[in-house]
């Protein structure tokens with residue numbers, strides 16, 4: 001909805017309102033708004049706490065002076081945030097009072113035009129000089145002229161009082177003033193309606209019963225009918241005005257402003273100007289050349305459409321005249337149609353082409369805007385929904401901005417051109433037709449509103465169903481393995497059913513509207529036919545009277561054309577409203593700035609050694625602000641070191657890795673790379689130096705070669721070299737298409753182990769300084785695990801590595817083991833140091849081993865039996881002992897997480913000597 005009018009001003013009594021006003025003036029805020037702010041009225045909604053905060057921050061800035069140092073913890077303004085200092089209500093442009101005023105204006109204009117049409121004739125003069133209620137419509141024109149300012153004044157006053165009453169519901173003085181205003185509107189409209197009805201009845205009575213009745217000019221009859229119909233409508237609208245005006249309370253929007261006068265949200269984030277019609281049309285600016293050419297073609301084709309019925313009539317008259325005349329007229333008509341066909345071809349081609357170009361550009365822009373969003377954005381926005389924006393919303397805009405705009409102009413030209421010619425052909429007949437138009441238009445507007453609401457609901461339901469389908473289809477393996485097909489079908493079916501319910505209502509509304517519309521349209525045709533037939537009859541009696549049969553034919557065709565034009569226009573209204581909805585969503589995405597701190601001068605270091613320092617890092621996921629995930633984590637990783645992160649599931653290990661990749665920024669504390677805060681580094685440069693291999697790597701649906709070379713341009717040799725290092729070369733060569741083998745969506749055509757090795761090759765080809773690993777274990781068979789482990793071991797050499805460790809062999813080799821528990825560092829040291837401490841780490845090792853799991857971090861129940869476990873996972877001795885333990889009554893197939901204290905105190909007596917591979921460890925565990 002286009003919001004433009006600000007009515008109430010919020011000002012600040014605490015902070016000098018002069019300050020706000022001067023700031024607003026600096027930003028060239030329109031005078032209208034300024035005066036409202038200046039009013040310092042009682043609708044003040046300034047958040048005092050915010051203002052005080054703002055005042056403090058101002059003070060700080062003044063005291064601190066200007067400094068070149070960037071305080072990266074105070075990123076508010078850089079991220080487009082500044083506290084709101086005031087708020088105001090904005091009201092929609094298209095609201096009751098304006099619609100009412102517009103309607104009254106059109107009503108008066110048409111009435112006056114109909115009166116003036118009788119000009120240059122004796123009727124016109126007699127109308128004024130010999131005024132008679134039965135023969136003049138001068139009185140109707142005067143009433144129409146006078147009622148416009150009166151209604152404008154009254155409705156404006158009523159609206160102001162209604163708005164004041166929103167804040168002062170118990171003010172009796174306001175209440176009575178409001179009632180007086182409303183009563184005045186109703187009274188005036190009632191008087192006008194009564195006068196028009198009485199006058200109309202008199203004229204009708206005399207027209208039908210009085211043989212001496214002196215006929216009026218034809219348009220004066222139309223004027224009487226018009227005034228009767230519109231005065232009834234205005235009276236009904238006046239009676240409904242209290243309800244219409246009160247709706248403003250729901251329609252108004254509270255907007256917040258910062259000290260610069262920019263619109264912000266409650267949190268102070270600058271809000272983009274999301275959707276207005278000009279911006280929507282502005283999207284098509286690059287296509288202006290095509291659209292102009294299309295418009296010219298459209299003008300020609302519309303002109304043909306307007307002229308054609310005239311020639312239809314001429315053909316009828318020519319047929320009654322002579323054969324030669326008929327041939328000539330039909331040939332001319334054919335020529336006109338040919339011109340119309342050629343121009344229609346160009347019109348359709350040019351507008352559709354412009355639409356296609358626009359949507360292609362919009363989709364690319366939208367996709368790049370979405371992809372550039374911070375990772376947290378994707379935590380709260382579902383992929384299916386975003387895909388919907390890209391596909392359906394852009395398609396709606398494509399049609400609205402190009403094809404629908406062309407249709408709008410076409411139908412308008414068709415209606416206006418036809419009406420002009422109709423007036424030219426016979427003004428009285430046109431007047432009869434025009435009297436029906438306002439009723440139809442009002443119905444169409446109401447219908448448009450209803451359809452807009454229903455379509456939005458329908459689209460929303462459909463989008464939800466689409467999201468469900470996308471989720472189920474993209475995880476079809478999981479769905480099938482849990483025999484979730486029926487559930488997925490049911491869930492999808494429910495959403496489709498919901499959309500169907502709305503669709504049903506929409507269908508009913510559409511049917512009802514079309515039925516009523518047809519009734520009115522055919523009624524109009526019948527009325528025209530009757531009156532036209534009478535004129536043809538008069539013409540047959542006396543050739544100087546009435547009209548010819550050909551002219552009536554033309555007139556009927558014009559009537560159909562006007563009726564169709566109106567019908568199609570009303571359907572366009574729904575489409576435009578849908579486009580406005582889609583544009584709000586699209587502009588919101590297009591305007592959204594990624595919530596990531598970008599330093600003014602991003603740094604790139606000459607060399608990156610890979611030293612990392614976490615200093616008192618605290619972090620909360622934006623999507624779950626109530627629970628802090630990292631609670632003051634401090635540790636260091638030296639150059640070339642391998643650091644293992646271990647700890648219970650959900651402790652925060654992956655979060656640490658995500659923070660290093662800068663998917664998120666810490667809320668407090670800092671992460672430094674080679675002594676430099678991560679936030680100050682050039683993000684793209686930094687990410688080139690870091691490679692991550694996750695437990696379940698995602699591959700793209702392209703060839704193996706393209707997957708390996710995803711991070712950078714690489715030669716075939718480099719790709720092959722990386723694949724060799726990752727133990728992937730042999731299996732790739734085993735495929736028929738070798739490196740050109742397509743891996744399928746998310747790599748479904750490769751096994752888990754193969755996928756991981758391709759992912760390792762993809763990381764290695766980047767030659768990263770820092771390698772982030774999430775070791776995978778459970779999903780692989782012994783042989784793949786061995787190959788993957790070997791590839792990982794090789795990849796780790798000569799780099800700084802942070803690994804979320806699952807294997808004893810990994811932690812044993814780590815320079816440092818960091819135990820993360822409940823978002824804090826529980827312990828830190830080498831494997832043997834930690835075992836000697838009898839703390840969380842030791843308990844963790846015992847628990848996992850007792851449960852028959854080989855890992856230090858259990859994510860999923862292991863399906864690998866201990867005897868199958870290869871060298872990469874557990875040492876031979878370790879496997880044997882676990883197996884023995886299984887035989888002792890604890891099945892390794894059903895891992896049991898025993899109570900930590902239990903396992904520590906009772907179960908471990910002499911049982912955990914599987915560390916026999918290393919006698920020191922065995923002692924420590926016992």
Ligand SMILES: Nc1ncnc2c1ncn2[C@@H]1O[C@H](COP(=O)(O)OP(=O)(O)OP(=O)(O)O)[C@@H](O)[C@H]1O
Pocket residue numbers: 379621623624629647648649650651652653654655656857859
């Ligand atoms: N994107 C996210 N949005 C909100 N909360 C999250 C998100 N990712 C993780 N969490 C929460 O943060 C906490 C730590 O998760 P994290 O994945 O870092 O743990 P972890 O130690 O790596 O666990 P695991 O070993 O099971 O992978 C968990 O409580 C988790 O629910």
